[in-house]
Amino acid sequence: xxxxxxxxxxxxxxxxxxxxxxxxxxxxxxxxxxxxxxxxxxxxxxxxxxxxxxxxxxxxxxxxxxxxxxxxxxxxxxxxxxxxxxxxxxxxxxxxxxxxxxxxxxxxxxxxxxxxxxxxxxxxxxxxxxxxxxxxxxxxxxx
Amino acid sequence: xxxxxxxxxxxxxxxxxxxxxxxxxxxxxxxxxxxxxxxxxxxxxxxxxxxxxxxxxxxxxxxxxxxxxxxxxxxxxxxxxxxxxxxxxxxxxxxxxxxxxxxxxxxxxxxxxxxxxxxxxxxxxxxxxxxxxxxxxxxxxxxxxxxxxxxxxxxxxxx
Numbered sequence: 001x002x003x004x005x006x007x008x009x010x011x012x013x014x015x016x017x018x019x020x021x022x023x024x025x026x027x028x029x030x031x032x033x034x035x036x037x038x039x040x041x042x043x044x045x046x047x048x049x050x051x052x053x054x055x056x057x058x059x060x061x062x063x064x065x066x067x068x069x070x071x072x073x074x075x076x077x078x079x080x081x082x083x084x085x086x087x088x089x090x091x092x093x094x095x096x097x098x099x100x101x102x103x104x105x106x107x108x109x110x111x112x113x114x115x116x117x118x119x120x121x122x123x124x125x126x127x128x129x130x131x132x133x134x135x136x137x138x139x140x141x142x143x
Numbered sequence: 144x145x146x147x148x149x150x151x152x153x154x155x156x157x158x159x160x161x162x163x164x165x166x167x168x169x170x171x172x173x174x175x176x177x178x179x180x181x182x183x184x185x186x187x188x189x190x191x192x193x194x195x196x197x198x199x200x201x202x203x204x205x206x207x208x209x210x211x212x213x214x215x216x217x218x219x220x221x222x223x224x225x226x227x228x229x230x231x232x233x234x235x236x237x238x239x240x241x242x243x244x245x246x247x248x249x250x251x252x253x254x255x256x257x258x259x260x261x262x263x264x265x266x267x268x269x270x271x272x273x274x275x276x277x278x279x280x281x282x283x284x285x286x287x288x289x290x291x292x293x294x295x296x297x298x299x300x301x302x
Contacts, residue, residue: 055199055200058200059200059201062200062201062202062244062246063244063246063258066163066258066260067155067163068153068154068155068159069159069162069260069262069277071204071240071242071260071262072195072202072204072242072244073194073195073204074195075195075197075200075202076197077197077199077200078199087240087262087263087264087275088262088275088276088277089149090275091148091152091153111148113148113152116147116148118148118152120148122150122152123148123150123152123153123154124153126152126153126154127153127154129155130153130154133155
């Protein structure tokens with residue numbers, strides 16, 4: 001009788017531990033950022049501009065990032081890729097610029113803050129507001 | 144998941160225009176590569192190593208590691224240790240980064256704006272980061288542009 005109760009308690013404890021560990025994100029989840037909706041995030045992070053001048057667009061992005069106190073870590077015109085960091089606020093961003101149809105360019109930025117991806121819309125809205133001013137062009141929402 | 148990115152992240156601050164002025168000069172040349180080459184050798188003169196260049200976008204990033212020991216901070220740490228028995232971390236090293244960006248002004252690309260920004264990350268004696276900050280002292284920027292102006296044989300105009 002006594003040993004049955006012991007077994008039961010041990011089983012409950014083991015079950016509790018398993019549930020506790022299972023609640024944690026795995027490396028796989030973190031690598032693929034499984035906890036955010038990727039479609040929604042893409043639309044928050046992306047805008048289209050009515051220009052096909054990739055160089056000018058990328059230079060405007062660089063100027064904007066510099067205005068925001070970022071240091072440019074990587075830049076590649078051919079690939080349309082830029083990476084930058086702002087040490088003072090632990091922000092890291094990557095910006096890609098690529099054609100959308102034959103009349104527009106699409107600018108996408110993703111940011112991480114410390115150990116977390118930035119998934120709120122506001123910081124991205126701020127960035128595109130600053131970029132619009134540098135481009136003298138309106139940023140269009142992309143679905 | 145902790146979400147602590149400030150609302151105003153990635154937003155322009157009122158003082159960014161003023162900073163841009165301190166960090167930017169205009170040169171009368173159409174030769175962007177010459178400006179970047181002069182910047183590269185100037186940064187080399189002051190001990191930086193080049194980390195990234197993309198001449199087609201006018202980007203040049205360089206960094207250097209230096210001591211961050213500060214006599215005043217060490218003195219304060221010693222006083223606290225001796226009188227209160229409290230051990231406080233002291234700064235030991237820092238990585239300083241310089242980022243130069245050139246940009247054509249106007250459609251005919253006869254002038255180029257050169258903007259340089261400096262920042263540093265400081266580590267303490269436990270190997271932890273104690274400071275991350277942009278370097279904003281205007282004298283650093285003046286000094287940089289004076290040297291660049293000499294290297295290019297061109298006058299540096301404020302924007």
